[in-house]
Each structure stands twice: as structure tokens, then as C-alpha cells.
Amino acid sequence: MATAVPSEASTEGASKRKMLLNAFVMNTPSHLAAGLWRHPRSKTDNYKKLSFWTDLAKLLDDANFHAMFIADTLGPYDVYKGPANVVPTLAAGAQFPVNDPLYLVPAMASVTHNLIFGVTASATYEKPYALARRFSTVDHLAEGRVAWNIVTSYLDSAARNHGLKEQIPHDERYAIAHEYMDVVYKLWEGSFRDDAVLADRDSGVYIAEDAVRQILHKGKYFEVPGPHFCEPSPQRTPFLFQAGVSEAGNGFGGKHGEAIFVGGQTPEIVKKTVDNIRQVAQNEGRDPSHIKVMVGIGIIVGATDEEAEIQRRDFISHSDQEGALALFGGWTGVDLSTYADDEDFRLSNSPRLQSLVKRWAETVPGTDNEPWTKRKIVEYLSLGGMQAKLIGGPTKVADELERWFDVSGVDGFNLAHVVNPGTFEDIIKYLLPELQRRGRFRTGVEKEGATAREVFLGSKRLLDDHPGSKFKWNVGEKLPKYQQSA
Ligand SMILES: Cc1cc2nc3c(=O)[nH]c(=O)nc-3n(C[C@H](O)[C@H](O)[C@H](O)COP(=O)(O)O)c2cc1C
Incomplete structure (x- = not known):
């Protein structure tokens, strides 16, 4: 039975709830802050070197x-100055080029003890059988992290580079993803019985002969007979x-997501x-507290409010307008090159742009009376993309973060981050001690070498109320339950 052991993040009283931080x-050279790769406190031009990643992992x-x-x-x-024009991304290294993230994990895991690695992969373009194998491999090597x-x-x-003329419609992508999850749950949870692997040198049996089954998945979008090609990894799923x-x-997310x-x-x-x-989550029969929700935020913190403000201006002076507008085009699908330089987007006749920019303007102090032109959008995005930003000394940022929390x-x-590792170094130097002083951030880990699910939910395996759990093949069962009724 997998039940949640309350983690530190959820047990303290309301005023002392501790924050999870990712x-x-x-x-890639520039993630959300276009052009900032060339800032003296950024080393992301070394993104293709393992040492850049192992150093960052150790720092965190x-x-x-x-x-x-x-x-x-x-x-x-x-999209910007498009269609199909990558030139505006090039000088800035604005999410171009981008290397595959999964290969980084085993190396980073080998030099760290507790950090968890969340890796993005697409259920629209990657085949479930291959994805399940890649993640099982890395879950083994990273010991569940x-x-x-x-x-x-x-x-x-x-879409164009994966053999399609255009994207599959938005909601259908999610319909496909729902079936995709059934396939990978069957591979991860229901293809090897929990006690399948014996690795018994005396008897010469590596895997028990009755403990591996084909999953025989046949659905609307996928046909995957299985079995899974990897033995169960520490977390399975x-x-x-x-x-x-x-x-x-x-x-x-409410059905499948755990964070x-x-x-x-x-x-x-x-x-x-x-x-x-x-x-x-509740409608899906899950305990709502079994999902950890995290919000994206940009932080520029210095020793004092003034230092943070100096940094903010310095970052803006390193930004790359074309790269920022290219990122904006990708995120929103809107090509801002078709708009005049002096257009105030708070008044735009595109309702989408107007509402986006108005929301930004409302949260940036002192800008309500200035026009939000392309230049202003570039400034906003150069400080770490579209998300909200907190800028100041430790007290101001910690106050705001607590309010958000x-x-x-x-x-x-x-x-x-704006600069990497610079942004994280500043957070570690100035913000974390303040959060720790307030009892809002941990000063050590709860358990050495814990798996990802243990860190976030206190359990190694999928919790019983998670939809993937119905595919588990438990010890003592001749067949996994999902095949008993088939
Ligand atoms: C913090 C955060 C990180 C994301 N990372 C990625 C990513 O790495 N790759 C990706 O294709 N989409 C990423 N997205 C986009 C989401 O997967 C999703 O497509 C987007 O939020 C739009 O929501 P919708 O799919 O419900 O329309 C991210 C979104 C957020 C909020």
C-alpha cells in the first residue's frame, strides 16, 4: 500500500508551512531571458559541457x-518575422539551439545526493514505448531522483518537424495524452510483478518466469503489446x-499530475x-493534498533593495530585443513585427495582447502611466520571461514570497533565472538564509537519498488514489488486476 507520509512541506501549522523550491x-544558451547568456554572471554558453551541469547541480x-x-x-x-524564421533567435541564443535534457541527469545525479531532476518530454511526439524505456533507464541510474x-x-x-503539416488540435493532444498515460502506466506498473527480479546467483534465475507479461494495449491512438523492456526502476512510474x-x-494535470x-x-x-x-483532483477521486502545486516566479535579489535595482538595470542593458520578441512569438503565437514600435499594447485591439500586457503593467510598480510599447515588453521579458517578478533585498523579496505563498x-x-548560475547564487546567498530564519525553507533534507516521489509526497510508489495505481501488479497476484477483467 502506498500512502502519503506527510512531508515537511505539509505538516507545519499554516504560518510555518515550508516552501518547496525548484x-x-x-x-540552451538563453532560456527565458533572451541574450543574457553573455552577461558576466552567466555561464550558459557552456551548456553543452557536462561540467556546467554538474557544477550547477552541486550548487543547488x-x-x-x-x-x-x-x-x-x-x-x-x-513565429516572429516569420513564418519559419529562426534568425531573430540566433544572436540571443533564445531557446535555439536546444540540446536534449535527459542525458544530463545521470551525470548530475552522480555528483549529488538529494536534488531531484524534472525533465520535460512530449506525449505528442515521443512514442510511449520508447519514452517509458528512457525514463526507466534514467530512474535506475539516478536511483529514483x-x-x-x-x-x-x-x-x-x-509539428512540422515530426511529420505533420500543422499541430494536432489542442484538446485532442490532451485526449491522446490520457491514453498515452495508460500505456506507460501498464509498462511501468503492470508488466513486471513487484517481486519479478530475483537476480539469484545460486539458482541462476535473474527474473522469475511467471512474473513478466505483455501489456497488450490496444486503444484509439496506440497499440503496444509490450512487455516493458526495462526491469522496474526505484519509482516504477x-x-x-x-x-x-x-x-x-x-x-x-488534476488527474495525472503529482506536482x-x-x-x-x-x-x-x-x-x-x-x-x-x-x-x-477531488472529482477524479484523489486527495487534493496529494498534488503539489508550484508557481513560476522570477527573483532578482541583492544585499539591499538598491543593489537589486542596479542589477535589474544592468540585466536590461544586456538584453536582446530580437530574441525576446522571438520568444514572445513562440509562447503566444503573436508576431509583434506586424505592430508599430510606438503601439501601446495596453490599448491594443487584440484582446489577447491587451489583457496580457495590462496584467503585466498592473504588477510593475510605477509603470501604469507609461505606454507599454514593444520596448517595454522586451524589458519585462528580459528579466526572466512572462512570469511575475520579485525584485529587492532579502527582506522585501522574502516578505513578498511569503505573501504569495x-x-x-x-x-x-x-x-x-536571468543569469545562470548568477541568479541561483544570489538566491542562495541572500534569500534562503532569510527564508530559513523565518522557518519557511528547510535547512537540511528530511531523508538522505530520497526518491523524487518521497521528496514531494513521502511515498516511493504511486499513491493508491493515483490513476496509475490501478495498473500495479502486486506480489501474490497471478495477473495484474487490469488484465484480470480483460
Ligand atoms: C512552469 C512551466 C513550465 C513549462 N515547461 C514547458 C516545457 O518545458 N515544454 C513545453 O512544451 N511546454 C512547457 N510548458 C507549457 C505547458 O506544458 C502548457 O502547454 C502551457 O502551460 C499551456 O497550457 P495548456 O496546454 O493547458 O493550454 C510549461 C508551462 C509552465 C507553466
């Missing part, structure tokens, strides 16, 4: 970060991250998303 990164592990979350896309951002960030992908460029904001996205990533410009707005996700009801934060 570092948000990508295997030593500071008690819970996880590193590695984003990924399967095609370039080519890997999570899969399930995405359905959103770029036309990815890797811990499941998910991020979605639409109804279909939240429906998927869910959300965005939002104010804690009040985020609270609505958090409540909705927990409601979906308490008002929104999230379990933690996904921390974007």
Missing part, C-alpha cells in the same frame, strides 16, 4: 533546493510533473488556478 533551467544540492526542472521544446521559436514533466507541446515548428492552464490542461506548475501575475489569480486544480495556497515556487 530551479527552472533549459539545455548543497543549498537544499528540492529540484532542478529542465524545460524542453521540440522545435524553434520561429527523476521526474517526468509531461507536456503536449505547443509549437507549429515541432517516475514522479509526474505537469503544467497546463487550459481546461483540458488542468483536467489532465503541477502554474503561472499567474498575482497570488490572488494563482489561488483560483490552485483551487481549480485541487477540485479537479500564503495567499495563493501553492506548495512552492519554480524559480526562473
Whole structure:
């Protein structure tokens, strides 16, 4: 039986609830802050060297970060000045080029003890049989410290490069993903009985002969006979991250996600998303507290408010306008090159742009009376993408972060960076001691070498109320339950 052991993050009284913290990164020169790769405090031009990643992993592990979350896309951002134009991304290294994230994990796991690695992979373009094998392999090598960030992908460029003329419609991508999950649960949970692997040198039996079965999956989108090609890894199903904001996205996350990533410009707005996700989980028969919700946020922290402000201006002076607008085009599908340079997007006749930019303007102090032109959008995005930003000395940022935490009801934060490792070094130096002093962040790990699911939910295996649990093949069962009725 897998039941939740309350983790530190959920046991303390309301005022002392501790935050989960992730570092948000990508295997590319500029993740969210276009052009900042060339800043003196950024080393991301070394993204293709293992030492860049092992150094970063050690930095985060030593500071008690819970996880590193590695984003990924399967095609370039080519909407701005497009169609199909990657030139604006090139100087900035703006999510181009992008290397595969999963290969980084075994190396980083080998130099750390506790950090969890969340890796993005697409249920739209990767085949479930191959994905299940890749994650099982890495879960073995990382001794259970890997999570899969399930995405359905959103770029036309990815669709075109995977043999499609255009993207599969949004909600159908999620319908496919639901069946995809059944396939991988069967492979991970229901293809090898829990006591299948004997590795008994005396009898010469590696795996018991009656303990491996084909999964014989035949559905609308997939036909996978199995069996799984890997023996069960420490977590079987890797811990499941998910991020979605639409109804279909939240429906998927509320059913399958174990940690869910959300965005939002104010804690009040985020609270609505958090409540909705927990409601979906409840409707799916899950205990809503069995989902950890994390909100994305950008932090620029210095020794004082003034130092942070100097940094902010310095970062903006290193930003790359074309790269930022290319990222914006990829995220929103809107090509800002078709708009005039002096257009105030708070007044735009595109309702989507107007509402996006108005929400930004409302949260950036002192800008309500300035026009939000392309240049201003570039400034905003250069400080770590579309998410909300907290800028200041330790007290100011910790105050704000606590307010976000308490008002929104999230379990933690996904921390974007402007410069890498610079942003994380500053958070570790200035912010974490302040949060620890306030009892809001852990000063050590709860358990050495814990698996991803243990860190977030206190259990090694999928919890009993998770939909993947119905595919488990338990000790003593001749057949897994999902095959008994078939
Ligand atoms: C913190 C965060 C990280 C994300 N990382 C990725 C990613 O690495 N790759 C990707 O294709 N989409 C990523 N997304 C996008 C989501 O998977 C999702 O497509 C998007 O939030 C839109 O929601 P929807 O699919 O419900 O429309 C991320 C979203 C958030 C909030």
C-alpha cells in the first residue's frame, strides 16, 4: 500500500508551512531571458559541457533546493518575422539551439545526493514505448531522483518537424495524452510483478518466469503489446510533473499530475488556478493534498533593495530585443513585427495582447502611466520571461514570497533565472538564509537519498488514489488486476 507520509512541506501549522523550491533551467544558451547568456554572471554558453551541469547541480544540492526542472521544446521559436524564421533567435541564443535534457541527469545525479531532476518530454511526439524505456533507464541510474514533466507541446515548428503539416488540435493532444498515460502506466506498473527480479546467483534465475507479461494495449491512438523492456526502476512510474492552464490542461494535470506548475501575475489569480486544480483532483477521486502545486516566479535579489535595482538595470542593458520578441512569438503565437514600435499594447485591439500586457503593467510598480510599447515588453521579458517578478533585498523579496505563498495556497515556487548560475547564487546567498530564519525553507533534507516521489509526497510508489495505481501488479497476484477483467 502506498500512502502519503506527510512531508515537511505539509505538516507545519499554516504560518510555518515550508516552501518547496525548484530551479527552472533549459539545455540552451538563453532560456527565458533572451541574450543574457553573455552577461558576466552567466555561464550558459557552456551548456553543452557536462561540467556546467554538474557544477550547477552541486550548487543547488548543497543549498537544499528540492529540484532542478529542465524545460524542453521540440522545435524553434520561429513565429516572429516569420513564418519559419529562426534568425531573430540566433544572436540571443533564445531557446535555439536546444540540446536534449535527459542525458544530463545521470551525470548530475552522480555528483549529488538529494536534488531531484524534472525533465520535460512530449506525449505528442515521443512514442510511449520508447519514452517509458528512457525514463526507466534514467530512474535506475539516478536511483529514483527523476521526474517526468509531461507536456503536449505547443509549437507549429515541432509539428512540422515530426511529420505533420500543422499541430494536432489542442484538446485532442490532451485526449491522446490520457491514453498515452495508460500505456506507460501498464509498462511501468503492470508488466513486471513487484517481486519479478530475483537476480539469484545460486539458482541462476535473474527474473522469475511467471512474473513478466505483455501489456497488450490496444486503444484509439496506440497499440503496444509490450512487455516493458526495462526491469522496474526505484519509482516504477517516475514522479509526474505537469503544467497546463487550459481546461483540458488542468483536467489532465488534476488527474495525472503529482506536482503541477502554474503561472499567474498575482497570488490572488494563482489561488483560483490552485483551487481549480485541487477540485479537479477531488472529482477524479484523489486527495487534493496529494498534488503539489508550484508557481513560476522570477527573483532578482541583492544585499539591499538598491543593489537589486542596479542589477535589474544592468540585466536590461544586456538584453536582446530580437530574441525576446522571438520568444514572445513562440509562447503566444503573436508576431509583434506586424505592430508599430510606438503601439501601446495596453490599448491594443487584440484582446489577447491587451489583457496580457495590462496584467503585466498592473504588477510593475510605477509603470501604469507609461505606454507599454514593444520596448517595454522586451524589458519585462528580459528579466526572466512572462512570469511575475520579485525584485529587492532579502527582506522585501522574502516578505513578498511569503505573501504569495500564503495567499495563493501553492506548495512552492519554480524559480526562473536571468543569469545562470548568477541568479541561483544570489538566491542562495541572500534569500534562503532569510527564508530559513523565518522557518519557511528547510535547512537540511528530511531523508538522505530520497526518491523524487518521497521528496514531494513521502511515498516511493504511486499513491493508491493515483490513476496509475490501478495498473500495479502486486506480489501474490497471478495477473495484474487490469488484465484480470480483460
Ligand atoms: C512552469 C512551466 C513550465 C513549462 N515547461 C514547458 C516545457 O518545458 N515544454 C513545453 O512544451 N511546454 C512547457 N510548458 C507549457 C505547458 O506544458 C502548457 O502547454 C502551457 O502551460 C499551456 O497550457 P495548456 O496546454 O493547458 O493550454 C510549461 C508551462 C509552465 C507553466
